[in-house]
Amino acid sequence: MNEKVKVTNTTILSNNWYTLKKVTFDYLKKNGQWQTQHREAYDRGNGATILLYNKNLKTVVLTRQFRLPTYLNGNETGMLIEACAGLLDRDNPEDCIRRETEEETGYKISHVQKVFEAYMSPGSVTEILYFFVAEYTKDMKIIAGGGLEHDQEDIEVMELPFNEALSMVDSGTIKDAKTIMLLQYAQLHKLL
Incomplete structure (x- = not known):
């Protein structure tokens, strides 16, 4: 204390x-x-986020969904491109991110690597976010993804060339902090 x-x-x-x-x-x-x-x-509780990447294809998997706070703050469509993420609820960070990855993207991953943790808005929000990366392959896709209906999720799954995702940060198309941090981590550590 x-x-x-x-x-x-x-x-x-x-x-x-x-x-x-x-x-x-x-x-x-x-x-x-x-x-x-x-x-x-x-x-709002703590959360976890992950960047799925494919070394051979040089691609990443991101999501796009409506985020009311961004809409209220001037984002004309309210749509935000993000890395997969979710609240821990009662899970540990690794179990949470495996569950969220499957629900949101449809990929069933087993090995995840924690890369860091960070407070995203420490002036007003208590949440700490656990950041992960994991390799994916096409055969890991077991369901369509898109989130859970009972959670009112309507998520678009996007597979993008890594360089295109980085360009989307530069152009301002990707504005989500956790996603920018994970893409920059991948670039700095030469994951692709």
């Missing part, structure tokens, strides 16, 4: 989809004075 932080009050503002809390805390500043601060924190 950080001795410079004393939480004095927590109020739940919303517990509809995930949990939004208003937290009042005292923070000990460098000058030795305590300061009372108020912040809101959105707790």
